[in-house]
Amino acid sequence: MENSLVSWVGRWPLKIIDTILIDSENFRKGMFDPAKSAAWKVELGFNSEHFSPAVKAYERLGELKGVLEDYLREARKRGLRVFVYLNGHWADVSQLKAHPDWFQVDYSGKVIDDVYGRGLMPCVNSPGWRESSYSLMEEVAELGPGGIFLDGPVFHVRGCYCRWCRSAFEERYGIEPPRKGDLADPRHPQLVGFQKESLASYMRGAYEVVKSVNPEVAVYMNGQPPGPAWATGRDNEILSRYQDLVGAEGGFEYYNLFETPVFKPGLTAKLLEAQAPGKPRVVFIAANHRPWCRELLTPAELLNRCAQTLANGAFYWIGITWWSGKLAEAVRRANSWVDAAGDLLVGTRDASSVAIYWSQSTCDYYGGEVPVSDFTGETKRVARDYLKSVYGAYEMLLRLGVPFKLATSPRQLDGVEVLIVPNAAYLSDEEAEGLRDFVEKGGVLVASFETGLYGPRGAARQLRSGRPLRGRLRAKPLLRILRELHDRVGRVVPGDRALARGQALDGRTSGLLLGEHGRLVPAGQAELDALPAAQRVRQGSRLLLLRQLLRNVPRVQVQQLPEPPAQGSGRALPEPRRAGGPLELR
Ligand SMILES: [Zn+2]
Structure with missing residues (x-):
């Protein structure tokens, strides 16, 4: 390396x-x-x-x-x-x-x-x-x-x-x-x-x-x-x-x-x-x-x-x-x-266009349960648990079959179209500016609960849910933003009715899948059943779709990715060529 x-x-x-x-x-x-x-x-x-x-x-x-x-x-x-x-x-x-x-x-x-x-x-x-x-x-x-x-x-x-x-x-x-x-x-x-x-x-x-x-x-x-x-x-x-x-x-x-x-x-x-x-x-x-x-x-x-x-x-x-x-x-x-x-x-590097924002300072200052480990010996429970919000967003994407990555800084948002910020209560000024830039450039932001409410040293920002932060960025209820997300890709996910009722999604729910052009496309029942979690990664000029099947049948599908498009031709990935069939890892 x-x-x-x-x-x-x-x-x-x-x-x-x-x-x-x-x-x-x-x-x-x-x-x-x-x-x-x-x-x-x-x-x-x-x-x-x-x-x-x-x-x-x-x-x-x-x-x-x-x-x-x-x-x-x-x-x-x-x-x-x-x-x-x-x-x-x-x-x-x-x-x-x-x-x-x-x-x-x-x-x-x-x-x-x-x-x-x-x-x-x-x-x-x-x-x-x-x-x-x-x-x-x-x-x-x-x-x-x-x-x-x-x-x-x-x-x-x-x-x-x-x-x-x-x-x-x-x-x-x-x-x-x-x-x-x-x-x-x-x-x-x-x-x-x-x-x-x-x-x-x-x-x-x-x-x-x-x-x-x-x-x-x-x-x-x-x-x-x-x-x-x-x-x-x-x-x-x-x-x-x-x-x-x-x-x-x-x-x-x-x-x-x-x-x-x-x-x-x-x-x-x-x-x-x-x-x-x-x-x-x-x-x-x-x-x-x-x-x-x-x-x-x-x-x-x-x-x-x-x-x-x-x-x-x-x-x-x-x-x-x-x-x-x-x-x-x-x-x-x-x-x-x-x-x-x-x-x-x-x-390899992750090529997902959906990301969850990970805020280490929210973990460390706002409060997150300290999971049990060999070093801590027991779970340290806290009144406000940031980690649960991350787990929720993570599980939602996992069950929808949407490949995604984590980002720890707005500098990691190149190629990201949808960013979920689950209750990142502590955001530095630099982070808040970075998220605003992301939205201004057309990114879809999903922010939940107390996101951005606190500065890194504990000073509450003048922000309440729905009130604007620097004009554009809003902390919005998750469901409302999910609806926007669906509007943006022109597809209402059948699963959102279950979400709206507050029910847990089950493994059979249809959802969105990242298409070959890096765009979200609707995915059918069978497709999602076969793909509870997937990951797009890039390795040099190769685009890989690593499929992680919870039923223990992982496969790596290898595709050749042509030269990247010239600057300014948009975010979409070029049409990949198949370089042979999927490689079975059995
Ligand atoms: Zn010491």
Whole structure:
């Protein structure tokens, strides 16, 4: 990729496996066989992996260096690219004695020691921990693995108020830090900004350390899944500058599955693309129902998550914590889809003309439920939940069968005809201006509820629903704008009667489909039945229609796209030529 220093990243599709728990268990029992482990992963069809010699990011490799060297040799022989996994988010409580000022502290001044039940979380602002973790990365980079994957660091949902964080915050802002999680506190955005900058500064350092040893070692970290980032401090857009690829846990689902949208992997892939368009993207898929390591997904659930990931322009990482053989056929099948598509999956970009606007500042300042994750341990519920509005818009388009992308800035609206802004309560002046430009150029804007009502620092804009914002842009009820949308494309969607009655759409509703010219066209019943979700992507001169079928029958249809039309000839895409029949990925 143009933004990566690493020549091999972005050249071919990644199929990443992680069996760290299984390997370490075997290692502890003295049964770990590097050749056997690598051969098994390749036999399942993977070409890359996360591998850990079971060190925390505060330790040195020590005697494990030999294990890692042996393993890297066996993996290299078989063409398996190894990302060495480093744990930067958890430490045993016994470490506190040796390193009393490395770990995160809560608002009351107490060291946080209940991470995953019992454990500590390192603080990136602690110079001692930072230097120690950089030394380990240097040591690992010297062994020349394919890459280094950092699981963490992140901020704890209750931290951090260690002496390093407190003094740096107070020096920067001249005030005491507010209590974390009190979104109503006017100082809270400053705390969020401070923590995001702290993590970015750590990653910049980590990236430089690794690249100074060996520029061919790729670096990436466990990024922020869709949702508020105030708890962890991860800002994917900023952090992507110091990574060769980006990834997030879009395929981790916890506890009550009704609380997690089935489209979370696809949503994550779309968001990562908007946040880091120049980098390869990875959606981390747990092969188990979190948090239970031995509660495996069914093969269909796993395939569904993989299919969504691929159809939305990302690669999957499959985390296997327990192996019974039950998923062997499913993982081979997913890997065979990737093999069949080959480099068609590389370097794609979304070509949808419908977009949902993602406002990270609304997540972080207005309030959005913080979904449960390994880092937060539980769902953080809030009074005002922005995320639900996004889920609603997302599901509506998904069920209508309209291909769409996410946009995180008005600068990403080239080629977009319809933009849905679901309750983006916090818009900066620049964003509001950008949306106005979009409307003035003929774009259709769908804005709901409190969109644009607040500035980024909490000052309410002089706007009420229906009152004009800078003349043109209005916050309108969703249904009214949907009607306009239908008028614009000259088609009333039968489904809108169901919408008007407030009923959920079902999978049989006819709707709109993006036609070959990038325009919305009516789609028949059968067509939509066969296409619950689809994605148009461009790759160089090729236009791909990636079909993601919820019934686990993904197909990639390849079409040749002629040279783009001369400037000023309008937005419509030229007539594509078929370059052979659809390529079945079975
Ligand atoms: Zn701290």
